[in-house]
Every structure is written in structure tokens, then in C-alpha cells.
Amino acid sequence: QVQLVQSGAEVKPPGASVKVSCKASGYIFTDYYMHWVRQAPGQGLEWMGWINPNSDATNYAQKFQGRVTLARDTSISTVYMEVSRLRSDDTAVYYCARGSLIGDSGWSIDIWGQGTMVTVSS
Amino acid sequence: QSALTQPRSVSGSPGQSVTISCTGTSSDVGDYNYVSWYQQYPGKAPKLIIYDVTERPSGVPDRFSGSKSGNTASLTISGLQAEDEADYYCCSYAGTYTSVFGTGTKVTVL
Numbered sequence: 001q002v003q004l005v006q007s008g009a010e011v012k013p014p015g016a017s018v019k020v021s022c023k024a025s026g027y028i029f030t031d032y033y034m035h036w037v038r039q040a041p042g043q044g045l046e047w048m049g050w051i052n053p054n055s056d057a058t059n060y061a062q063k064f065q066g067r068v069t070l071a072r073d074t075s076i077s078t079v080y081m082e083v084s085r086l087r088s089d090d091t092a093v094y095y096c097a098r099g100s101l102i103g104d105s106g107w108s109i110d111i112w113g114q115g116t117m118v119t120v121s122s
Numbered sequence: 123q124s125a126l127t128q129p130r131s132v133s134g135s136p137g138q139s140v141t142i143s144c145t146g147t148s149s150d151v152g153d154y155n156y157v158s159w160y161q162q163y164p165g166k167a168p169k170l171i172i173y174d175v176t177e178r179p180s181g182v183p184d185r186f187s188g189s190k191s192g193n194t195a196s197l198t199i200s201g202l203q204a205e206d207e208a209d210y211y212c213c214s215y216a217g218t219y220t221s222v223f224g225t226g227t228k229v230t231v232l
Contacts, residue, residue: 044226107156107215108173
């Protein structure tokens with residue numbers, strides 16, 4: 001079955017960087033966009049950006065441009081999200097989530113990873 | 123990009139219908155038929171329940187339905203059940219290959 005498995009929880013000091021991985025299985029990795037969404041404690045969902053695993057193209061929400069980097073390794077069907085210059089308000093659960101079929105006219109997110117808690121604390 | 127506006131909470135008794143609104147602008151909800159809805163239980167990942175405004179993924183009960191009028195999309199839950207108590211989020215395509223989520227609505231089954 002289609003599955004996204006993320007790396008484990010992280011605790012980082014302010015100013016550091018964190019890298020979260022997301023391994024896909026059960027479908028053709030390069031056929032679908034991969035989005036990242038975060039959720040601060042007790043707050044709503046916030047869209048961060050996507051990567052096209054086929055072309056390596058990326059697109060970020062304006063808020064995260066310059067501080068978030070998405071990358072992929074097609075040999076192991078894995079996407080990575082790195083956040084640099086961490087602040088306390090980056091404390092959140094970070095989700096990877098499969099987007100639409102690349103080249104298709106639709107635009108939605110269907111399958112979600114289990115989430116990775118990132119805590120920024122000194 | 124500002125979050126889409128949803129009511130903070132809605133409630134209903136078992137068997138009743140509830141509707142959650144999702145208000146955006148002419149640059150997102152009003153301009154594209156790419157509105158999706160997600161159900162989220164505490165401590166769990168969201169689950170897709172509606173996509174492309176009105177479409178239901180396989181396995182989602184038909185008591186969930188979506189619609190849109192102008193800049194506002196809506197999710198209706200008919201025949202409310204105890205298991206429907208959760209948080210619900212809308213999401214819209216917002217142009218230039220970006221997305222925006224709603225503020226979220228807590229549904230309480232009385």
C-alpha cells in the first residue's frame with residue numbers, strides 16, 4: 001500500500017538546522033509531487049512547499065523561501081526537508097504528503113506521513 | 123498568502139447535518155476548482171475526505187459532501203456520527219503552484 005514514513009523526533013537549539021526525511025513506498029516515487037506541511041502545537045496546518053521528485057524542481061511558500069530546502073534521492077525514494085536558522089516558533093509537527101500526479105490537471109494532497117515533531121529549545 | 127477563514131467550531135447532535143464554510147478570495151477558492159478537505163483526529167495525520175471541491179476518495183462515506191459558491195467552499199456532514207468529531211481543514215490551490223490551508227474547524231458531536 002502507499003506509505004510515507006518519516007524520520008524521528010528532533011530537538012534542536014535556536015539557530016541550528018534540522019533535516020527531516022520522508023521515504024515513499026507503494027507507488028512510483030517520481031510520478032507525484034511531494035508537499036511539506038507543518039502544524040505548530042494547538043494550531044492549524046500550514047503549507048510549506050513541494051518538490052517534483054522527477055525534475056527536482058521546487059516551490060516554496062513565500063514565508064519559507066530562503067530558509068527551507070527540499071531535496072530528493074530517487075535511488076531510495078526519499079525526500080528531505082531542511083529548515084535552517086531555527087527559531088522557537090518553528091516548533092511543530094512536520095508532515096510530508098503526496099500531491100497530485102505530475103502533469104495531471106488536479107491539485108490536492110492525498111497520502112500523509114506520520115509526522116515528525118521538531119522542538120526548538122535551548 | 124493569508125489562511126482561508128473557517129469557523130472555529132461547529133456542533134450538532136447525532137443524525138443532524140452540519141456545514142463548515144471556508145472563505146477565501148478571488149485568487150484562490152474563487153478562481154480554481156481545487157478545494158480539498160481534510161479530517162484530523164488529535165495526534166494523528168490529516169486524512170483527505172474531499173478533493174476538487176466535490177469529489178470523494180474511495181472509502182470516504184457519502185455523508186461527506188463538498189460544494190463551492192464564489193469565494194466560499196463548504197463541507198457538509200449529513201447524518202452526523204460520533205466518529206465525525208474531529209478537526210476539519212480546507213485547502214485551496216492559490217495560483218503559481220502554491221496551496222493555502224484554512225484555519226481549521228472543530229466539529230463536536232453533542
